[in-house]
Amino acid sequence: MSDDENENKSQNDPQLAGKIKDSARQIWLAGLGAYTKAEEDAGRFFERLVQEGEQLEDKTRGVVEKQIKTVEDRVGDVRERATGTWDKLEHMFDQRVSGALRRLGIHRREEIDALEHRIEALEAELRRLRGDIGDDSEE
Numbered sequence: 001m002s003d004d005e006n007e008n009k010s011q012n013d014p015q016l017a018g019k020i021k022d023s024a025r026q027i028w029l030a031g032l033g034a035y036t037k038a039e040e041d042a043g044r045f046f047e048r049l050v051q052e053g054e055q056l057e058d059k060t061r062g063v064v065e066k067q068i069k070t071v072e073d074r075v076g077d078v079r080e081r082a083t084g085t086w087d088k089l090e091h092m093f094d095q096r097v098s099g100a101l102r103r104l105g106i107h108r109r110e111e112i113d114a115l116e117h118r119i120e121a122l123e124a125e126l127r128r129l130r131g132d133i134g135d136d137s138e139e
Contacts, residue, residue, distance in 0.1 A: 098108055
């Protein structure tokens with residue numbers, strides 16, 4: 001090798017080393033950039049998933065609440081019908097039992113109470129009349 005070639009080779013070595021060093025640094029920086037970008041994208045992706053989840057939850061909550069309301073309305077209707085039917089059955093039963101008791105000569109409590117009040121009123125009237133008669137005979 002000639003001196004020129006050695007000189008070029010020695011000059012190329014530092015240049016080549018510098019280029020390799022610069023390339024390695026660029027690769028390193030590109031890797032860091034890719035890592036940072038991946039973290040940012042992952043964060044945005046996670047936030048997007050959360051937003052979509054919230055939207056889905058709102059939609060399903062509305063549907064579920066509507067279904068619950070429908071079921072509650074149906075239960076209310078059934079309860080009203082059942083209560084009305086039960087009241088009718090109870091009233092019919094009372095009438096039948098009262099009729100059977102009357103046929104047997106057994107009166108209902110309300111009828112007995114009414115008769116007792118009438119007797120008390122008649123006794124009071126009788127006492128009043130006797131008192132009037134007694135007062136007239138003394139004179």
